[in-house]
Amino acid sequence: MNAFSTTVTGGRKKRGEGHTRREEILQAAKELFLELGYEATTIRRIADRVGVSAPALYLYFPDKEQMMLALCDQTFGYLIESISEIEASVSDPRERIRRFGEAYLKFSQAHPDEYKLVFLGSNIPEAVRKLGHKMPTDDPTRPGVTGALVFQRLVAIIAEAEASGLKLNYPAETCAELCWMAMHGVASAFILKPEFPWSNRDLLGTGMLDIVMKGILRAD
Amino acid sequence: MNAFSTTVTGGRKKRGEGHTRREEILQAAKELFLELGYEATTIRRIADRVGVSAPALYLYFPDKEQMMLALCDQTFGYLIESISEIEASVSDPRERIRRFGEAYLKFSQAHPDEYKLVFLGSNIPEAVRKLGHKMPTDDPTRPGVTGALVFQRLVAIIAEAEASGLKLNYPAETCAELCWMAMHGVASAFILKPEFPWSNRDLLGTGMLDIVMKGILRAD
DNA sequence: GTCGTTAACTTACCGTTGATAAGTTATCTG
DNA sequence: CAGATAACTTATCAACGGTAAGTTAACGAC
Helix, strand or coil: CCCCCCCCCCCCCCCHHHHHHHHHHHHHHHHHHHHCCCCCCCCCHHHHHHCCCHHHHHHCCHHHHHHHHHHHHHHHHHHHHHHHHHHHCCCCHHHHHHHHHHHHHHHHHEEEEEEHHCCCCCCCHHHHHHHCCCCCCCCCCCCCCCHHHHHHHHHHHHHHHHHCCCEEECCHHHHHHHHHHHHHHHHHHHHHCCCCCCHHHHHHHHHHHHHHHHHHHCCC | CCCCCCCCCEEEEEEEEHHHHHHHHHHHHHHHHHHHHHHHCCCHHHHHHCCCCCCHHHHCCHHHHHHHHHHHHHHHHHHHHHHHHHHHHHHHHHHHHHHHHHHHHHHHHHCCCHHHHCCCCCCCHHHHHHCCCCCCCCCCCCCCHHHHHHHHHHHHHHHHHCCCCCCCCCCHHHHHHHHHHHHHHHHHHHHHHCCCCCHHHHHHHHHHHHHHHHHHECCC
């Protein structure tokens, strides 16, 4: 992992060290997904960057999609982390909701490919599309479920806000859905139409947040 | 166009009739895009359904993406039509904006597959563009720009509202973008996650509209 | 030390993809 | 009938994701 972002590590791994190769593959895949997007990142390109042959990747992942999924969980972990941080450090309910929205938007812009994969259905088959939301009996360790966790946190935050005395203009669940939809609208617009000349991206983010807060919380 | 949704029309076209083949190709492509999505719809599958060889498609379209863009324009046309109707029949500025949002949502729910095709089509643009294979031209007659037309109508409606005395909380363009993003958030959520137990779909639609109107228009 | 086992990896290949080149056929014009 | 050419086909390309089968090297056991 040097400064030139080639991850070639040279020779064959020793007996018990296969997992380090796996991590090298993930690292190279992540770099390439971010550089080129999902489609343009080919198995061969990943293999080249790692310094192994293409089929070698299949010793560690069943297919290309699973590489992306593994990365999704990893990066969504960061989102969940920052949400947890907010929950831990911010006590004011209003501020919590706002900070959630900010974190969500910031994440979507920092990791558009992962966002696309989990929340936009993307081009990846059925398996991934349904995981954005709760599938109660499913294996919680399966890759790709972290998207649903994010939404559940928002529901919890808003429900707690109501419990702490804030008055909502809609049922808590509806408020959470409205909030998520609005922020998702901004996030997906930026991601899906990156070349569109948006008037002012920062203002759109903060503005939407203002609008939603004003819309779901009863005026003081 | 028979009951089995094969569009085979038989033999070779006569001299001046190439354009009818072009329409057959578009029809088949549309069906397949809706059935299978962009990625799974191959040139060969389209050609099979039309009843010609695969390279024949390249007599009418430069590449697969252009077929998609042509379909986008077609679908956007339906939306533009209903917007024009509103502009012609509704004079009150507030009501115009609201009706625009309603029409947009209604359109998305009446033609979910087409909406998905047009607005959620995350098909490659990024991947290809980043590889530098073909940079987007700034030719305004190029297919795929009608989407911007819809948005311009919303900008115009909101700008006219401002001109007629309504006070906006943001620049007109930003208001339009916020409005579109919010409605798109609702529309895409319903379409992308149809199985999610949304608390109340009607309330989410009208509620988001209320929230946006309240957010972009200064309170009376 | 050298053997068997097997993790780690390679070479060769499969079918399919979007797209192109070059040739063929059918229809229209003069 | 004789070009000309629109409409279309066959053959082919490089690149894709993925698989089969073989090779190399590191280990424990004796």
